[in-house]
Amino acid sequence: MAAPSSSNWVMESAHDVPHVLAVDDNLIDRKLVEKLLRNSSCKVTTAENGPRALELLGLTSGGQNSMNGRSKVNLVITDYCMPGMTGYELLKKIKESSVMKEVPVVIMSSENIPTRINKCLEEGAQMFILKPLKQSDVKKLTCQLMN
Amino acid sequence: MDGLVQLQKQLVDYTASLFHEGFLDDQFNQLQQLQDESNPDFVVEVVTLFFEDAERLLNELTKTLGQPSTDFKKLDAHVHQLKGSSSSIGAHRVHRICISFRNSCEEQNVEGCLKNLQQVTHEYSLVKSKLETLFRMEQQILAAGG
Numbered sequence: 001m002a003a004p005s006s007s008n009w010v011m012e013s014a015h016d017v018p019h020v021l022a023v024d025d026n027l028i029d030r031k032l033v034e035k036l037l038r039n040s041s042c043k044v045t046t047a048e049n050g051p052r053a054l055e056l057l058g059l060t061s062g063g064q065n066s067m068n069g070r071s072k073v074n075l076v077i078t079d080y081c082m083p084g085m086t087g088y089e090l091l092k093k094i095k096e097s098s099v100m101k102e103v104p105v106v107i108m109s110s111e112n113i114p115t116r117i118n119k120c121l122e123e124g125a126q127m128f129i130l131k132p133l134k135q136s137d138v139k140k141l142t143c144q145l146m147n
Numbered sequence: 148m149d150g151l152v153q154l155q156k157q158l159v160d161y162t163a164s165l166f167h168e169g170f171l172d173d174q175f176n177q178l179q180q181l182q183d184e185s186n187p188d189f190v191v192e193v194v195t196l197f198f199e200d201a202e203r204l205l206n207e208l209t210k211t212l213g214q215p216s217t218d219f220k221k222l223d224a225h226v227h228q229l230k231g232s233s234s235s236i237g238a239h240r241v242h243r244i245c246i247s248f249r250n251s252c253e254e255q256n257v258e259g260c261l262k263n264l265q266q267v268t269h270e271y272s273l274v275k276s277k278l279e280t281l282f283r284m285e286q287q288i289l290a291a292g293g
Binding site: 026027028029031032035036039081083110131132133134135 | 174177178180181183186189192193196197200224227228230231232234235236237
């Protein structure tokens with residue numbers, strides 16, 4: 001797993017429980033990441049593709065945050081390889097937005113490709129995690145998020 | 148009481164053999180560790196999803212390879228999905244064949260792909276049968292008061 005950047009992750013939610021948006025086109029992986037995050041006391045929303053994730057984050061042209069600001073997302077965890085919009089492209093869109101650019105984005109991939117990892121980290125990803133995800137990966141992630 | 152202990156021992160031995168023979172890997176342990184009182188059927192649920200997903204993908208792969216002109220991109224996309232799912236639940240042998248299958252797609256090798264499809268279909272049916280046996284044994288233990 002690549003090292004996180006030095007910036008602190010600020011808890012912006014009104015509640016102590018982190019709200020994570022998990023994005024993955026694979027149903028089994030979505031179910032797995034959701035359970036892993038719930039086991040680490042996170043509230044989880046899942047999306048099956050980039051455009052849906054952007055919609056949930058309120059970053060589509062309508063500009064309306066469909067979660068009404070009541071439950072702001074503290075972390076986005078996304079698969080890299082997705083049809084249509086890749087996780088990298090989603091990362092870029094989040095980092096380009098004025099509203100969401102401070103939200104940490106974690107990229108997951110089944111492939112350990114250094115150029116891919118570096119590309120994501122350079123674009124501002126907090127972390128790159130290799131699939132399949134394990135409980136220890138998620139615990140590490142959420143511990144850092146809570147500090 | 149003795150019957151239950153017997154059943155439990157059989158389950159432990161059977162599970163160990165699945166790992167030993169490479170049908171399952173550590174990721175399956177991860178799934179089992181995620182199961183708790185709030186989600187007592189987690190493993191069965193996820194594995195059932197895998198069965199449904201895998202069968203759909205194997206059908207798609209068969210269809211795609213049955214076309215007069217092979218769409219390798221489409222083939223690769225389906226294998227990628229199957230590779231991911233099998234890896235996530237710890238279906239080690241299925242995952243391994245998918246890696247070879249992706250190479251065949253990349254090389255645009257139809258013969259290779261056909262062989263890989265046969266292999267992955269075979270490995271899938273084996274692991275499915277073994278996991279179903281595992282779940283049946285767990286049910287028997289529960290029924291016997293375990």
